[in-house]
Amino acid sequence: MDIVTNSLVLLAAVVLSAGLGRAPGLAMPRPLVQIALGAAIAAVAPLGFTLNPDVFFLLFLPPLLFLDGWRIPKAGLRRDRGTIVALAFGLVFFTVFGLGVFVHAILPAVPLSVAFALAAAVSPTDPVAVTAIAQRVPVPPRLLAILEGEALLNDASGLVAMRFAVAAAMTDPVSLSRAGLGFLWLVVGGLGIGFCLTWAVVGLKNQVSRRLGEEADAQILISLLLPFGAYLIADRIGASAILAAVAAGLAMSRAEQSGKALPLTRIRRAAVWTTIGFAANGVMFVLLGEQLPELVENASATMRSLDHRSPIWLLVYVIAIGIALTALRFLWVWASLRLVLFRARNGLGAAHVPGLRLVAATALAGVRGAVTLAGILTLPLSDATGAPFPGRNLVVLIAAGLILMSLIAASVGLPLLLRGLALPAAAEDEGEAAARLAAARDAIAAVIRTRDGHASVEGGPGFHTAAAEPVLSFYERRIAGLTAGIPGASDHVSRLEHAFWLAAIRAERRTIYECARAGRLSDSLARQMVRELDLVELRLADSDDLNRPGIAGGRLS
Template identity: 90%
Template structure:
């Protein structure tokens, strides 16, 4: 019963953080509020949570990584793939090497392998924390897309690197050749299992739905099970369970663009997953705040073993390590932006050079969050001999301090650095205008086919033509630029007009998905536009003759 009560307390704190965030006008990022609430809970009534690292990993990472892979903008990934790959893989290994050596040199009580594990855990950035800060800081859209793409991929690379570091701490170190082959298998096996498992399950459920009809609640439950299934299967065969969850999310994004699900399923599923993402991230930050007092107490004993006179050195160590982490990111960001993002030439043939303000903003925006917390808490409690894992409490506290430091630094520094900052223009916009025009043309074609096809309802050709006229008029006005957005009005229409509106809406949706798959329309915008169509179709389907006439 205690675990249930404690879980409810954590969820209540997450809800309270949302209310406090709105009351403060988003002046403080939500993760910081959640950490503060967790610390308040620990001061009043400590929950005493003791989670097994493996259980903690399984509970939180699969759904979070699945959701990241599902909702990441694919257009941004394609456009800035060079910069994203350089940050997501090169920066991770640069950070692991540089920060690991520095931590071991600064804190000799922390073995080198454990120092590498700490560096690997803090190397991934958190898209949720960045988004929380972006709500009150004007982050340029292209920079935000790069940061989100980096966060999607570096979750996997950082946590895989951490796996090798922990293995080295537990057993004899592996050779470089063996590590390289293992890494290739982890990446290929993990992504492959996640992608193909999701593809097979989606195809199977679509075939069942065609024959027996679609049950929205069952479809949502399947989507909830997919990341855990991919994670467990990959873990069982020795592939990367982390990448399996990411691959499942990427496959789910692709499957969503097939348009096979019913509008009700899409709307409910999106709402459920938004809630899950909010709750899972929030609980992790509240749990971090609740664990902070115990972490400080345990780490103080470790820091005294280093001959420091006061636990104040804990704060000094965190600040110094945080500055080194930021400096490493600054150096790598400067190089990656200079040689990848700014390869375009100006009219005189000189290469553009990224400004230091852009480099500093990109470096500072690499906020640590839920994945770092989840990763560091999976450190084993004991080593291979059964003794306490060396330096565990200390590195967990350092990781927690670096999360706090990155959140505070980004909250204060980004508004100053981003004021008036511009990135090189993207090669193309999100394609909304062209997609809406193409969808309108296809909607007109669908209405004409429906009008001239087999009879619908009662009445002859004249009645059907009259019923189709308001629909055709609406889309013709959209093409002419006289109207935009989705239809809304209050006139009553006949049942025959319903059929024409349905034909038009479904044609629009197919066209939007085709544009998204072709890359001419951004995924996030396509999802938003399809949601508009889904809401109109649901309103139409449930109106029984009282659907609002969009032409009026």
């Protein structure tokens, strides 16, 4: 019962943090509130959690990485792919090498391989923490998209690098050629498992749904099982389980744009996954706060056993390593933004270069969070000989301190740096009007095809023309700019008019998905527009008229 009670306490703290984070007088991002609540729990009634690294990794990372891959804006990835790749891969390896050497230099008692593991664990950034800060600070949309893209990819690269560092700490060093081949297999195998499993499961699911009908709850459960299945299969064959979970999310995003799921499934599934993401991230930050006192105590004991220094030096080391981490990121961001993002030339041939405020904001926005915590807590408890893993308590506390330091620095510094700062507009930010216009035209075409194709059914051509007229009028007014928003179908219209509304809504949805797949519309905006249409379709489906047999029951859809 203890594990059940403790889990309920953690979830209750996450719920409480949602209310406290919105309090008018509390200018703190939600992750900091959750850490504070965890520390309060530890002070009043410690939960006494013993975190098994393997179980912790399996429980939290697959769904979080899957959700990142599913919801990452693909248009942003394509547009700023050079900058994102430079940050997600180049910066990770630059950080692992530079920070690892720095940590070993100031803490010689920490083996170099363990220092590299710490650097790899703190190299991934956390989009959830940045988003929490962005709720209070107006982060430019394009900068936020770059940070989200970086966070998706560097989760995988950072954690894979950490696995290599841990393997080096546990065993004899391997040759560069073997390491290179191993890394290639990790990447190719992990991505292949994630994509292939998702496409196979989605394809089979669609076949079953086509023959037997779709059960929304079963579809949601399938999406919940997918990241764990991809993770476990990849782990079993020695590929990267982390990349498998990310690839499964990316494939799920693409499959979602096929539009084959029912509106009810999409709405319920989005709600379930939003709740899971909120709960998993929140629990991890509350756990961090709850574990802090024990981490400080264990790290202090390690400090005394290593070099007999006062525990106050722990704070000095965290600050020094945090400054070094930010400096490395600043240097890399300055170089990558200068060489990639602003290389586009204007008509006069003058190249735009980033200002120091933009570089500093991008560097400071690299907040560490849930993935860093999950990664560092997966360090083994013992090495290959059964002895305690060297410096584990110390590096876990340093990683926790760096999470706190990055959150506080971003909360204080970003409002100052981002005031009045703007990036070049994103192309898809201007695509909503064009997408809605194209969707309206396709809706009109679908209504006309439906009207002409069924003019001989129930009432003749005049009856169908009259029923289609309100639908056609709405979309014609939208094209003319006289009305906007979602279809205004009423619950008190005829069955036949409902059928025309359904035909128009489904045509709109297909067009929106086509625009998203072509990169003319951002994924987040397309998801929002499809949700609007799904809600209207559900309202139509719930109408009493649609419960009676006839054209609106499905023959026209």
